[in-house]
Amino acid sequence: MHKNKPHITEVVLRDGQQSLIATRMTIDDMKPILKHMDSVGFSSLEVWGGATYDCCLRFLNENPWDRLSIFKKFITKTKLQMLVRGKNLVGYKQFDDSIISLFISNAAKAGIDIFRIFDSLNDINNIQSSIKYVNKAKKNSQGTICYTTSPIHNEDYWIKLAKDIEDCGAKSLAIKDMAGLLRPGVCYDLVKRLKKNIKIPIHLHTHSTTGLSDATNYKAYEAGVDNIDTSISSFSNLYAHTATESFMSMIYDDNSNPYDMNLLSKISAYFQSIRPKYTQYEGSMRGVDIDMLINQVPGGMLSILEKQLTDLKKSSKLKMLINEIPKIREDIGYVPLVTPSSQIVGAQALMNVLDNKRYKTLNKEFVDLVNGKYGKIPGKVCAKLQKKVDKSNATNSVTDNKLKIQDYKDEFSSFCKSNDLKDYSNNETDLLNYILFKKESMDFYAAKDRTTTNEVIGLQEGFGLYIND
């Protein structure tokens, strides 16, 4: 693309549909448009991540690896990009290096070119090994800043983190603003300073929830950002992103625009035509939500919490729940809210609100988070809460995950045998499904010949344990 203009990553296939229709878009609905998307000239298409992987197995009766191979088949010119939750990969608990290596080498082989790797606490120790294995596979390792605002998250904090990420060997840097908190002027200064302090390309990913994203993306462009993430217009804004065509129109006039706007219009019309199928998964937000600037709840997290409360017939408590989240965040040292910290904080907020008493019931994952099992907490845990956590004596195995690949393989193999299935454990990607999503994979493989979509949505599935990045 033109000199001094940012490259553009189209995110509708992953984050766009994740933010707007709870990741329910099927590969069959994507297939007809992939070839057209491939000829636009995007720097990459974001296609895969934790929520897509989870939803494929849990709700859509799709093998996520089959989905990836279909992307690879139809998208031959544009790079494929995925989102990795650091040591958690695409799951919710931490895995050891042998499994991280197995996952990344298979994802690279299956066609992923750019791995955006983040940790919800911005703990560099949690992203280091993924960066190493992506580099080993000769793919683009993109280290990530999970942007948030708090008394401890200032510009110096971000610059130091970015330098650490570069020193780790990351080939590019992403600023990931899950909740749309990054203000245009702040973004301009941050990108300018990052450009002076690091050499690797800088990508910006921001959400439209608060109405700032168009201006923020534009200021990032003015500051010299290398890549912007956008979503096709018919799947843009609200909980999602700046519209692809709008951003192109901001930075190019009609004569200099290198993109084929008619082609983009066709692509948008296609997505528009399938969107009504997913109406039941749309959130209730209209326009923008300024409360987010106060409460800092990411768009996807908000739509899931809303759904959980509706399922519990407690929709009237939404406001209370949203207000509880920043209070918890302050108590636990201002963790950014993104998977898995967003689910953990969200689930604890739900308990506090349902109990009508704060920390009466402590979720196991919350106890682990406070105790540093997920990584280093950015700030300080409130002493009163720490006392309660110490007293609760809750122990959990979220990170004490000692199983080795062979153990999983044996387990999966005997599961296949006892269900009269062929032995899927010999195939590395099937084995990875089992390692990453054991219960969902057992259901998935046991019902391999099933033809109807699994529509089970409920508290157990949703409760703090699946969503959004």
Ligand code: CO
């Ligand atoms: Co996002």
